[in-house]
Amino acid sequence: MKKTVMSIQGDRFLLNGKLTYSENADCPHQGLLMNARFIQGIFDDAADRERYNRFGKHFDPEENTDELIAALPDWYAAGLRAFTVGLQGGGPCFTIALDTIQNNPYGSDGKALDPAYLNRLARLIDAADELGMVVIVSLFYGVQTALLQDDDAVENAVKGICGWLRARGDRNIIIEIANEHDTGAYLCHKVLSEENGIIRLMELARRESGGMPVGCSGTGGYFSARIAQASDVILIHGNEQTRNQLYNLILKAKAVEPARPIVVNEDSQALSQLQVTFANGVSWGYYNNMTKQEPPVDWGITQGEDRFYALRLREYLYGEKPDLPLEDQFHLQGLEKDMAYEDKRFLRLASLYPEQVDHVDFFRDGALYQQAYDDPFCVNFIGNWIQEPVVGIKSGEQWRAVVHLCDGRVVEKTVIVP
Template identity: 55%
Template sequence: MGKTVLSIEGTDFYINGKKVYEEIKGSRPEAHGLLMNARFIQGIFDDSEDPGRFHRFGRTFDPERNTDDLITALPEWYAHGLRAFTVGLQGGGPCFTLFNEKLHNNPFGEDGTSLDPAYANRLDRLIRAADEIGMVVIVSFFYFFQAEKLKNGRAILEATRTASRFLRQGGYTNVIIEIANEHDLTKKHSLLEYPEGIVALLEIARHESGGLPVGCSSTASFISEEVAKESDVVFYHGNGRTRQQYYNDVCQLRKWAPNAPIVCNEDSQAVGNMEVAARLHTSWGYYNNLTKQEPPTDWRITDGEDRFFAHRMAKIIGISLPEIPFEQQFYLQGLEKEITLDGKRWIRLASLYPETIDYVEFFRNGQLEYQSYDEPFLMNFVFNWYQSPSLEKPEDTEWKAVIHLKSGDVLEKKVLLK
């Protein structure tokens, strides 16, 4: 038995017999039992096709160092209240910079009966490090692009058994299984695409893992009554949803599964959604592709979006932290040298309280380039988790964000490039 023993009673999570966060002096009772989390999906990532393509952002990629760097960063996240994170056996998509299908990040053999020892070792190391400090690991088995490398439905069944048995043999007590990341996007295998297949895989995983809690996420538009009712943990992805849509979705899931905890384990940088989740006594998961899903990943709490999420999370829980001065509650992000790639920048206005912003104007060299009206205030907004890049120009000297607050106040954030 591990040091961190997760259990579930009704809609609440417990660690070592106490509601999560109950042990923190001064914590808010309404937060007790939640499991605030982040998507660290690339925690055991590798690419057998061409790992050298990830020597970028001024760093050299190494899969072992990648996992070790995440382990090193966990205590800082824990101190801000993070109690769980999702890691994928097949990772996720660095979709800002590469097409998913070009990668080969799959630890399963083609028939699903084997698990790559290097991946298994990194996962074991990561789970045990989390166990040491009191954190839960949500282990996601399948990612839609990589799942298509398994040859048929039998291979999906076998891979589910293989991964579940590995977790049982590890004796882990701090793990939740997510069968697939947005299962409905997997078009090659009907077992993963449709709720009926997921229900069967949930039962297999629960049995073969020795009773670990199980669940499965889908895109928000494809939430399923069958999957919700069969899940020990009801996973939800809030990507692209407004706060009202988020509320409506969670209310529907609660009607279907009133006695199970609901965990959003992927949303976006839109931390306003975290407030909606907390008011509904459901757990929220921070997802930032640019800082936490593009290898080589900087797993620390970096300036801007990471810092603001961590601070808001701590406040929701009731963890006392020094207040961030007003002028420092806004950060023009994406102009850091280390995340510029192939002449592309992903520029956005990060904010501690994005709900207070009416709109943001982005100026390039003094000329208005774009206006953003929806959280999280991305330049070239597509969804709340995705944006198109801006291409560098030789004549670029500065970028500026003019922030129009709902109060009527206006302030500026400027980055000089030369």
């Protein structure tokens, strides 16, 4: 017997007939579905599994799923009510070339569903059902679709996985046809790269799943009115978007009638985006490339960005303002033991309230190395979800982040590389 039944009422979500977060009668954000991108929850790589034995850990696909399941209660307690997991996973964008990965449970003709993937996905869905969480099941991911031989194979895969979900009787599922279908990686399949094809696949998924809600995302800032109109849940991404650009994207989604839920199911670790989405009644998806997308993943609420996201959720949803001294509201990360890969490290200054930061100065062994002005405050910033590495960092080096707040206060965080 399934324990969690998700339903939609206008632009709001209900779980078991009650608006989400209604356990807090004073919550002004009832009906939202705060989420995170846990896209690698059932990940494997037939090309070379051994290369993921890194970061001081051993990678095993079954253990990876089990560790995510073990972490879900803490995320639920923080206020998370949904997460996105991908049948074809996502990209360890910082470290491993995407076109070298083989993470495809469908077979080349789309008919051969891999039982190991299905078992891992079933365990995840069951764990979410037990807790009262929704799983956004993403069917296709960019470069992995090249492993499907043609458009017929894509349609076979949709029929197969959606039929499997229907047979299970799950009631806590949102189906995402493709992650960012407008990227060039999908051009090998007309049905995945064009609006008409996506709309046809959404109709197919809805029918084969027995009516589960369906949507499809595009890259940060992308919006298709036709795909949104055909969606049960409008899925948008906030990558590369300033707060104003994200607001403009939300306005486009809100113009779709009749109203339906709008879910950002991928953005970044830029917590200032929460101001925009909460103010406009939109659900936000935390996306941390480093801590939550580089296998083997640490699925727990790690120090720094993960923890600050969890604290901000409790503040917005339950009115629990974090009781942290100012110096503890910042965390210099990326210098932890075993976090180097091929002599590369990815440094960020995590902030509980990035809206209050003017800029950050990074010092390497006492010399100014770089400055950061946008949230998240990364060394070698490219966009709010991605950065270039720092190479050649040695044990014993001192890194210092000097945080200049908008009110004139200054906070310093110093790390000696282990």
